[in-house]
Each structure stands twice: as structure tokens, then as C-alpha cells.
Amino acid sequence: MAGKKRDIALSELQCAVMRVLWQRGEASTAEVADVLQAERGLKHTTVATLLTRLEKRGVVESRRDARQLHYRATVTEPQVRRSMVAGLLQSLFGGDAKALVSHLVDESAIESGDLDRLRRRLKGGKDHV
Numbered sequence: 003m004a005g006k007k008r009d010i011a012l013s014e015l016q017c018a019v020m021r022v023l024w025q026r027g028e029a030s031t032a033e034v035a036d037v038l039q040a041e042r043g044l045k046h047t048t049v050a051t052l053l054t055r056l057e058k059r060g061v062v063e064s065r066r067d068a069r070q071l072h073y074r075a076t077v078t079e080p081q082v083r084r085s086m087v088a089g090l091l092q093s094l095f096g097g098d099a100k101a102l103v104s105h106l107v108d109e110s111a112i113e114s115g116d117l118d119r120l121r122r123r124l125k126g127g128k129d130h131v
Contacts, residue, residue: 010061010077010085018042019052020075020082023062028074030067 012020018041022034029037035049053073056062061082064071095101103120106112112120 009089010082011089012061012082012086015042015044015052016056017082019049019056020061020079023073023075024079028072030070030072032070034073 018038019034022029022037026033031050031053032046034053035044035046038044038049039046053062053064053071057064057073061075061077062073063076064073066072091097091099091102095105103112107117
């Protein structure tokens with residue numbers, strides 16, 4: 003999948019599942035369910051359904067080990083972020099990145115120190131925002 007440009011829009015719960023897989027590399031349905039039960043109160047059956055749907059979409063793949071399914075992500079977190087931000091940018095701001103940044107500044111989602119780091123980043127620095 004590397005190098006392919008894909009639309010990857012995920013719900014909040016799907017993102018939570020993916021975060022577990024990104025952190026662990028690979029996890030069984032039960033392991034993902036344990037994490038999400040503790041974090042969000044999700045039941046094992048809900049997590050299993052989410053994983054099955056993500057597999058059908060091609061963003062995770064599974065392998066069977068005895069009686070357990072183990073899943074791993076087939077897309078990276080940066081790929082999902084890029085895709086989802088691009089979709090947000092296009093749908094809400096007509097593709098105008100400056101309008102998005104202006105909105106974030108106006109809504110105080112970006113603090114003064116963040117703006118300094120963003121300026122350095124725009125000038126080619128290595129600072130991560």
C-alpha cells in the first residue's frame with residue numbers, strides 16, 4: 003500500500019482501534035477489546051465487528067493463530083492523518099489550507115508558542131508542530 007494515495011476516512015471508534023494496532027504492531031481481538039473496554043467500555047463483540055469492517059476496507063489484515071485472530075494495520079497513522087485532514091480541508095474549507103489555519107488561530111486551537119514552531123516549520127526547520 004505504500005506510495006498509493008487512498009481515501010481513508012475513519013470514525014472515532016475505528017481510529018481508537020487503529021491506535022491500539024499502531025502501538026502494538028499486532029494484537030488479537032481480545033487484546034484490542036481489553037484496551038478499548040478499559041478506555042471506552044466497549045464490548046468484545048463491538049470490537050470484533052469494528053475489526054471485521056476495517057479488514058473489509060483493507061486497512062487491517064488478520065492471521066489466524068489457533069482459535070484467535072490477530073490483526074495488524076496495513077496503513078500507517080500518518081497515511082490516515084493525511085487522508086482525513088485532506089478530506090476535512092476539501093469538504094469544509096474548499097481546499098484552502100490558509101482558511102483552515104486561520105480558523106484554528108481564530109478558535110484559539112493554536113497557542114502563541116505553537117505559532118512560533120509553525121513559522122519555523124514553514125521556513126524549513128525540523129520542529130514538529
